Amino acid sequence: MASTADFDISQLSADQQEALQQYTDVTSQEIMDAVPLLQRSQWNVQIAVAKFFDGEGPDLVAEAQAAQNHTPRASARHENLQESFLEGGPRPSSASRQRPEPAPRVVPQLPVIYRPPFLLTVVFTPFQIGYRVFAGVIRFAIYILSFLPRPLRPRAVTSSIRRGWKAPSERRVTLPKETAERFRREFVEEYGEQDLVFFDGGHAQALDAAKKDLKFLLTVLISPEHDDTESFVKSTLLSPEVVSFVNDPANNVIVWGGNVLDSEAYQVASEYMCTKYPFSCLVCLTPKEGSTRMSIVKRLTGPMTPAAYLAGIETAISKYAPDLDGVRLERASQAVVRNLRSEQDSAYERSLARDRERARQRKEAAAAAAAAEKRALEEAEAATRQEELRQQWRKWRATTIAAEPNAGVRLALNMPVSLGGGRELYAFVECYNLLQEPLPDEKVAKPDGYEHKYAIQIASVLPRETLEPSEYVTISEKMGRGGSLVVEDISHDDDDDDDDDDDVNGE
Known part of the structure; x- marks a missing residue:
């Protein structure tokens, strides 16, 4: 250090x-x-x-923090003369502007079906039958009058046709997704195919999507019974400039539409305090009013020209888009920091895993080396002990071999089976070196538990046949009256391939 x-x-x-x-x-x-x-x-x-x-x-954390510290502020908001007239007069400057009203999250409530007592049901059954008969007559009359040209139709007949000849209370209450699908289907049936894309879910889901993706939610509520609905939809809402603007992904606009005859749209109209149709409002996240608050930033009510309608939407978007851009940049920088932290944690865990793996390998290698050293030591000790037992056995066996006859005397030795002729010959050759020296006076005991394995083999020359050290076959049975035998060294302890050959002549 x-x-x-x-x-x-x-x-x-x-x-x-x-x-x-x-x-x-x-x-x-x-x-x-x-x-x-x-x-x-x-x-x-x-x-x-x-x-x-x-x-x-590269230090991505410092870069992300620097980007977060230099988040662009919302640019100054300016109001034009047209917006002031649309709002009914000049508005306060951006420094003293009023806080936008919060946008409620409307979750449609399914109606509770009340079942009257059985007695009341019996009493009012005639009145129900009469009402159904009267409603059937009215519907039949509306059906007949629907064949008249549009200028000659009564207003009530036209309104009934638009809403499918059903009163508001008679429209079946469905789930938000099914209600949105029914609204798009009726919208296409009434105004034909169009390029305006409506959100395919409930108003609460659309509000959540706009909040999550930092987009603007344009809520459009129409009433088929209102006289200005048809002209507003055809001339303003479906105008090419409005459709092109709201469908442009760069403007980040989600459009949700509803028919106030449906339960969900009616609840939205009540919560958003809609008093005049057609009704449109623009909702977005207002971070300066609270990081999780959705607010109504623009109301568009009543009939208006496409230019005025589009100008109101563009003005509101230009006011609050910088705030949303700042939130997007902040979220992006936070995501970069989170990803970087995650990558660094992963890198650190990988480094620890590699260190642990290396330590494990070193430990296993040391254990293997210790085991190999121990095994080699045990094998060496076993070989030494085996050699000691072998030498002891040779000394003992040399004392059990009979002495050779005097020189000049030829003896024919026919070894009995009990002496193990083949084994006696192998023992003689194995102990030949010891037999050349005087035998020790002390008696050598046979080693206990030792099984001797001969490091030689004896074979006849012609024909070649190995004579195994058998206890039951004598040399005379193998050789007959005489022959030449060869002693071969088959020791596996020596790497020398040379054979020590001795000729043993027997008769």
């Missing part, structure tokens, strides 16, 4: 000194190099260790 004379550790806080100590204990890096790396890692020991072992790339 380098000296700390060039750096005063006392300038660091207690936590920083502790982090420095932990880091240097792991990496053994000099203090002059460790302090800058810890500073770049926000004094996080894990991140610093990961950077030390895996290398240090």
Whole structure:
């Protein structure tokens, strides 16, 4: 460890000194190099260790924090003369503008079916039958009058045709998605195919989508019984400039439409205090009023020209779009920081996993080496013990072999089966060197539990046949009255391939 004379550790806080100590204990890096790396890692020991072992790339955390600190502020909001007239007079400046009213989240409530007592049902049954007969007559009359030209139709007949000859209370209450599908189907049937894209869910789902994706929600409520509905839809809402603007992905607009004859749209109209049709309002997230608050930033009521309708939407979007852009940038920077933290944590975990794997491999290698050394020692000890037993056996066996006859005397030795003729010959050859020396006076005992394996084999020359050390076959049975035998060394302990051949002549 380098000296700390060039750096005063006392300038660091207690936590920083502790982090420095932990880091240097792991990496053994000099203090002059460790302090800058810890500073770049926000004094996080894990991140610093990961950077030390895996290398240090660009500091994305600092870049993300710098981007977050330099989030562009909302530009000054200016109002034009046209908007002032549309709002009924000049509005306050952006510095003193009123807070937008909150946009309620409307969740449709299914109606509770009340079943009257059986007695009341019996009493009012005639009145129900009469009402149904009367309603049937009215519907038949409306059906007959529907064949008249539009200018000659009564207003009530036209309204009834638009809403499918059903009173508001008779429209079946469905789920929000089914209600949205029914609205689009009736809208196409009434005004033909069009390019305007409506949200395919309930108003609460559309509000949640606009809040999550930081978009503007344009809510359009129409009433088939209102005289201005048809002209507004055909001339304003479905005008090419309006359709092109709201369908442009760059403007981030979600359009939700509803028929006030439906339960959900009626509840939306009540919550949003709609008093005049056609009704449109623009809703978006207002971060300056609260990070989770959705507010109504523009109301468009009554009939108006496409230019005025589009101008009101564009003005509101231009006011609040910078705020949403700032939130998007903030979310992006937070996502970058989260991803970076996750990547750094993953890199640190991978580094720890590699260190653990290396430690495991080193431990296994050391254990294997120790086991091999122990096994080699045991094998060497076993070989030494085996050699000692072999030599003891040879000494013992040499004392059990009969002495050779005097020189000049030819003996024909026919070994009995009990002496094991083949084994006696092998023992004679095995102990031949010991038989050339005087036998020891002390008696050598046969080693217990030792089974001797001969390192030689005896074979006849012509024809070639190996004579095994059998206890039941004698040499005379194999050789007859005489022959030439060859002793071959088959010891596996020596790497020398040379054979020590001795000729043994027997008769």
